[in-house]
Amino acid sequence: MTFSTADTPLVRVHNARAALDLLRREAPLSRVEIARRLGTTRPTGSAVVTTLVEVGLVREVPSPAAGGRGALYEPVAEAAHGLALDVGGRVLRLAVTDLSGRVVARRTVEHHGASPRELAEVAVGLRDAALAEAGLAPADLSATVVGVPGVLDPRSHRLTRANPDRAGGPAVADAVTRGLGHEPQVENDINLAALGERASGRAQGVDDFAFLSVGTGVGSGLVLGGALHRGRHGAAGELELSGSEGSAAEHALLRLVAEGREGGTPTSLAADATPADVFEAAAGGDPLATAVLGELAARLARHIGDLARVVDLELVVLGGGIGSRCAGLLDDIETRLHGTVLFPPRLAIASLHGSPVLDGAVSLATASAYAVAIGRLDATSSPAPAADPDTADRDRPGPGSIPAAGAGRRRRRTP
Amino acid sequence: MTFSTADTPLVRVHNARAALDLLRREAPLSRVEIARRLGTTRPTGSAVVTTLVEVGLVREVPSPAAGGRGALYEPVAEAAHGLALDVGGRVLRLAVTDLSGRVVARRTVEHHGASPRELAEVAVGLRDAALAEAGLAPADLSATVVGVPGVLDPRSHRLTRANPDRAGGPAVADAVTRGLGHEPQVENDINLAALGERASGRAQGVDDFAFLSVGTGVGSGLVLGGALHRGRHGAAGELELSGSEGSAAEHALLRLVAEGREGGTPTSLAADATPADVFEAAAGGDPLATAVLGELAARLARHIGDLARVVDLELVVLGGGIGSRCAGLLDDIETRLHGTVLFPPRLAIASLHGSPVLDGAVSLATASAYAVAIGRLDATSSPAPAADPDTADRDRPGPGSIPAAGAGRRRRRTP
DNA sequence: GGACTTTAGTAAGACTCTTTTACGAAAGTC
DNA sequence: GACTTTCGTAAAAGAGTCTTACTAAAGTCC
Incomplete structure (x- = not known):
């Protein structure tokens, strides 16, 4: 990673970005209030707001008090x-x-x-x-x-x-x-x-956690240090090789049911029971369903243990068709984690409303769109806009990092 | 994470940092060469070098050609x-x-x-x-x-x-x-x-890898995305709970030897054999030693598989008293990884010279000292130095990120 | 060996942006 | 109704970079 140099106009861009960032967090603010929160002087804060309004990223909120006095500003969500x-x-x-x-x-x-x-x-x-x-x-x-x-x-x-x-x-x-x-x-x-x-x-404000999806298969998404961790080949969190040890969590569950029936374990489950049926039967005390869910808990505990030992998580959120029904298994899983993991993570079930x-x-699309919108600040202050398509796609627009004066907005060298 | 605002003098600091960063990579450069590489103009580049010389972070390399013409500059390592x-x-x-x-x-x-x-x-x-x-x-x-x-x-x-x-x-x-x-x-x-x-x-230039230490115990250090990953409680990579399933890799190895002897496996190993003896005997074809190392390979493959499945690594470096002797086991381990991990990492033995x-x-101390030294640029351009002790301790001084004009160097508010 | 060309480095003026200081006007308060 | 507080802006100064122009040293070519 190498540094790029800074320009005088760049500090305006930087400050405008800080102001917009602030406005996105705290909705309607006056010019001087923005200056105060930003730690700048009143004239600067005011000028920065003017810039943002010109670019169309911020607008004066239409207030009842018509006078220009005490005007409040908000980000333009439709920008x-x-x-x-x-x-x-x-x-x-x-x-x-x-x-x-x-x-x-x-x-x-x-x-x-x-x-x-x-x-x-x-x-x-x-x-x-x-x-x-x-x-x-x-x-x-x-x-x-x-x-x-x-x-x-x-x-x-x-x-x-x-x-x-x-x-x-x-x-x-x-x-x-x-x-x-x-x-x-x-x-x-x-x-x-x-x-x-x-x-x-369920993971709001958590910087180290995993989303463990248990459905047709088992896989996980990792957020480490506040950022998505994809791994060298993008395969981080792929806990089961598809095809190995009876992956396809759903099939594995139903196979256990079938085996139990053949083995003579008493059960009220029908031959064509779905995973949902198994959970329901277990809640009613069905012996086979209970045993099958015990196996599931053991398997999940193994996966969660692997995750926690390797990356030391604060939280694991269970989701997916099967995972989101596992509320009743959390205590069981937690018990199994003790003695296996130095710091067992908290467990939670994924939020159920919506997808x-x-x-x-x-969330990602919003962040990317925001990055593109912010780019307008760069563009207006330079003769050659040169919208770099890759810049927008970069995840986590990294607050605190300066946007590399490099590419488009460089001055021409003396001929 | 929130933005801090930028100041005009801050861009000088930023550019000086970029110049020093450049000089650390490519040793002796002239003033205009620095300007060129930085993408700035000659006057600016020259001024930045002057600043760095004044602060004592850069010096003119004493060249045979005494004339001030074509002077080259280098970072002051003893700063x-x-x-x-x-x-x-x-x-x-x-x-x-x-x-x-x-x-x-x-x-x-x-x-x-x-x-x-x-x-x-x-x-x-x-x-x-x-x-x-x-x-x-x-x-x-x-x-x-x-x-x-x-x-x-x-x-x-x-x-x-x-x-x-x-x-x-x-x-x-x-x-x-x-x-x-x-x-x-x-x-x-x-x-x-x-x-x-x-x-x-062995991991130079690699951004996603683990150092797997196998000695008295088994543990690993993870570098993910180029930065050390410590985890929520600093326990990332602690693969074995001390005390569980016969941790203490060394003891486990010797116990396997003892069991094998009692079980009657033919061997030339003495009762008080050390791990080093086991490796030597296995190299000589000793049946028991070979079997024991097979067990070791299986165990390491399990650990490496866990690491690779969870975080998807490019490389795993084996080190520690036992790990650094495992060159002969790498093929065995690799074979075991196939079919267990989607993208098996490359394997290597730790560099043997030095610690x-x-x-x-x-490396860390150097980076921290550099961060402190860089702080002098901030200090000289402000009335109140206010050397924040925590700033120096922050790992990875994050190139591209601007050093938060906040703390000390703020102007006083109007009374 | 001498004239020409290239290059390192500096100087002066223009532009941008922030800060400081000062001022006017609106809104609240007693 | 007068006084104080606060919002907002204007003008000048300071800092930094860019552009343009200039000097001088070092090569280069004939």
Whole structure:
């Protein structure tokens, strides 16, 4: 990592960014109040606000007191928008957000075994419908985030391992990507779920945690030191090799049931019982269901133990079709963790309303759109805008880091 | 994380930092060459160099061509020094470094069962001897790093779990800390070894790897995304609960030998064989030794598999008394990893010359001393220096991040 | 060996941005 | 209704970089 040099106009950009950042946290503030909170002088604070208003990122909140006196300012949430898309196994979820993170339009559609191309068409149709509802044009989208199952190589941005028994698959991701244009940011769905739990779920304010998804398969998304950790090949948190030791958590569960029945364990479970049935039966005291869930708890404790020993987490959030039903198993799992892990993490069940994956995609799309919007400050202060498309895609726009005067806004050398 | 505002003089500091950073990478450069490399204009580059020379961080390299024409500049390595101390199980290692990372004095001493207080006295004595050799005074040390076995809480900076069967222990760390004054930065020894392998060992240039120490116990240090990952309680990488499933790798190995002998496996190993003997015997084809090392390989493969599945590493470096002898087992381990891990990491044996722990401590101490030295730029441009002691201790001085104009150097508000 | 070209380094003026100091006006308070 | 507090702006000074221009040293070519 190497330093880039700073310019005099750059400090204005920097201060404007600080002011906008402040306004995003504390809604309506006056000019001098901004200056105070920023630690600058009144004239500077005022000038910075003027800059932000000119760029269109901040506006005077229409107050009842019409006089220009004591005017309050707020960020313009509609200055940019982001698109979030979750390509799930059975449904396609889509949301359009503004800069405040508010969802201004939302769509969900079931897609039973659609081909990749059909899926892409559906996605584009959904997007256009949502945009129409929000009164926006495709060009108004500054960032797009697509969540898909599978492992994404962080360098090539390609799917290297798609979970074959889920809808995803490289073809879908590619088709959707092409259909949407605008080069979206493709991210693993479980990683997004982790971000979702952090943005609006059970992991708010937690800097070291994992989202453990237990459904058709078992996988996890890791947030370490406040940032998503993807690993060298984007495979961090892939706890089970698909195909190994009876992965596919759901199948494993049902197989246990079948074996128990054959073994003669008394049970009220039907032959075609679903995982939900197992949980229900266990709650009613069914012996076989109870035993099966005991096995599940042991297996989850093993995974959580591995996670905690390696990266030392504060919290593990359980989600997914099976994981989100495990509230009754938490005590059992906790007991098993004691004596296995130096510092057992807290356990929680994922928030149940809405989709954590879409929440995470929304959160990422909002952050990316914000990064793009902030770029306007750079652009206006320089002759050559040179909007670097990669800059927007960089995750975590790193507060405190100066935006590299390098690329576009360099002065010309003497001829 | 919140932004701080920027000041006009701050851009000078920022540019000076960039110039120094550049000079540290590419040794002797002329004023205009610096300007060119930095992407600034000649006048600015020249002014920045002048600033750095005034502060004493850069000097003109005495060239044969006496004329001021074409003068070259280099960083002043002696502008600050750091102290690195490794409190090992049997020996105390100490090194004094300059800003270039060069070790200017080094001491090693055996300490058999010394009390914590004695140990601290020995450490202080060593330090003074090393300083005398280097012609320095204690006040010349800008940073001190102490490596100890045990888990350090990153918030309280206290030892929460000291490995009882190693020399460390909280008392030693405390005593050494007090004896050295100057509030040293205490770090887990295996974490330091990881940093050492990255700075000057087998992990140079690798951003995601683990140092797996196999000796009396098994533990690992993780570097993720280029930075040390300590975890919520500083226990990341503590793969075995001390006391569980026959931890203490060395004991486990010897117990396997004993069991094998009783079980009648043919062997040439004596009853009091050491781990080194086992490796030697296995090399000679001894059946029992071979079997025991097979067990060891299986165990290491399990640990490495856990690490790789959770954080997806590029490389795992094996070190420690037993780990560094495992070159012959790497193929075996690799085979076991296939089919267990999606992307098996590369494997390597730790560099054998010198001590990785001390190397890591040296690297950290150098970085901290550099951060302190850089602080002089801030100080000289402000009326109130207000040297924040915590700033120096922050690991990874984060290039690209601006040093928070906040604290000391704020203007006074209008009365 | 001498003239020409390239390059290192500096000097002066313009521009940007922050700070300081000062001033005017609106809003609250007794 | 007068006084005080606070919001907001204006003007000048300080700091830093950029542009342009200039000097002088070192190569280079004939």
